[in-house]
Amino acid sequence: MSTSFSEIPIIDLSQATEDSTKPRLLESLRYALTEVGFLYVSNHGVPAAAVDSLVKALPTLFELDDEAKKSVALENSPHFLGYSGVGAENTGGKADRREQFEFATELAATWTSGGPLYERLRGPNQWPKGHPELRSAVEAYIGELTRLGERFLDLVAQALSLQSGTFQPFLSDQHRLKLVHYPALSPGDPAASQQGVGPHKDSSGWWTFLLQASPPEVKGLQVLNKAGAWVDVPVVPGTFVVNIGQAFEVVTNGACKATTHRVLSGSHERYSVPFFQGVRRDLTKAEAVGTLADHFAGLAAAGRESEEGHAIDSAFLKGKYDTWGESQLRTKVRSHRENGRKFYPEVYDLYVNDDA
Template sequence: MATSFTKIPIIDLSQADDNSTRPEVLKSLRDALIEVGFLYVSNHGVSTTVVDNLVNALPTLFKLEDAVKSTVALENSPHFLGYSGVGSENTGGKVDRREQFEFATELGATWRPGVPLYERLRGPNQWPRKHPELRAVIEDYIKELTSLGERFLDLVAEALSLSVGTFQPFLSDQHRLKLVHYPASPVGDSTVSQQGVGPHKDSSGWWTFLLQASPPEVKGLQVLNKAGDWVNVPVVPGTFVVNIGQAFEVVTNGVCKATTHRVLSGPHERYSVPFFQGVRRDLTKAEAVETLKAHFDGLNISTESEEGHAIDSAFLKGKYNTWGESQLRTKVRSHRENGKKFYSEVYDQYINDDA
């Protein structure tokens, strides 16, 4: 594989079930993990019916009346689950042109005074009224992706010469799903930003499993290679785009890097569905850094572009000791209305803390 990749590799997971092809699949996966940080998975075993049901539901969901969307606004939720409109988030100091619904594994709220505040992130979804069919579609999809993620982690462990099950103890009891709509951008209008999402590394999960839910002619996703060039990630029907999150980079001692990526808006509206595999909220820095350090110490750490290197891990570089508190800080800073409403005791601290 080239030192600075120019395309994203495709891993056929069905070949891992055949002893004659499994070694080559593991080698290709290892190369993708260490050299790219992004890959497609094909023949992944996720029900096509479940995927199709979700894709078909997206236009209905985003065409809901504003009044209905407001009833499930993210600002209503201490768990940061619900709807947020275009322009409600920014990346790198610039506004992102997207609207989204955020869901998670359906769990009850268990936080109470005396329990770490970050445990309040765990909790139930907000479901749009008058459309009960959407809940079943979304819950079926979360169930399928949860299973795929666990199976994939065991293959990753084997590719990195670790025992099956090595990465499972790092997982949370709750995974998160975003349903994202990027409106079309006017062609040739320089006053309208083309930033769907600005350059970033995924900081909210262990691994991300992305369904590009628009036809192949609809482009937008790009990945930054080590030379600092943006590489297109076109839609490949029947696949998921899979990429490393920052927590996994920390646990692998920087050997498997979270790769910087962005989304550019274009002349067509675009739908995208990232599933973020959750990280255990009580994971400490020491546990994350030390658990597998001896295994990864002997492996070469690949370089990355200057722009990619500048995006540090808030968990590793910040002053907070647990993954949960690092995540809470990030969410409060991104969704300040929620922070003021539900986390007033730490709001000023997090907003003014740039470390």
């Protein structure tokens, strides 16, 4: 009988290299997958230099002047890549108190008029001029996290009694990275919103790999457990926080749930770097639900979620959109409405007014 978790498990990936420790690793991972939906990974193999270069670049990036930020504004990009300021993104209908740069695997735009609108999400980054070190740090980090994600998926498959490689065919050609800055709350301002980012389930990828890039005393990330209580996810140096995205929940027939989480702003500024492992834009709901349905039929975890978690907006899980790409486009338009009005006027009203 399952119980509600009160802390996030740490999975030591170095245990995968030895026959004597791998069974213990897979058992711990299976628990994290089916009972928590969040975990830390340690000894993950990502070079410290790649992480340190990115962390070092964060203050420089967010200290760029307004003109430099405006030159790479997300509103310039039909791919939703670039800079957005505090309050520009909404979660749960409320403004998030964070600024961020969004990047992705560097790819050319290939969408042509008449093709599926969601294919327009694929495209190149906007890079701040005069800072080549930022681009090299971001691209190196995306490369390392792409490789970690693929290695991790093999362990996930084995922990769920599947063959290595089972989950890779669901992956996209483009993964996304956010560099996020949560400004500190002004002391003595009771009107200031604590919503760094509101309660949500990750809709931007297959799995999320999060670098908490601030010192351990800086808190903010919380996860909602099955009893409806918020559990802190403190900084653990040398680890990534890893969590399930909505598409993975669909493919596993609800056995592995995307867990609701949020960030509360506080008296310290906070830096955060989530990497979203991309899902194929043409993945249909029928393919997602049906591919592994027989395997997961006996593992479905119906009802093992708090009321608040179950109510979170989840277009691909609960909505009427047949492809992952369209549900993703809907989410982007609803979160970045100025961008949606500019590049997607034909679906803007539909998506903004659709709460299904």
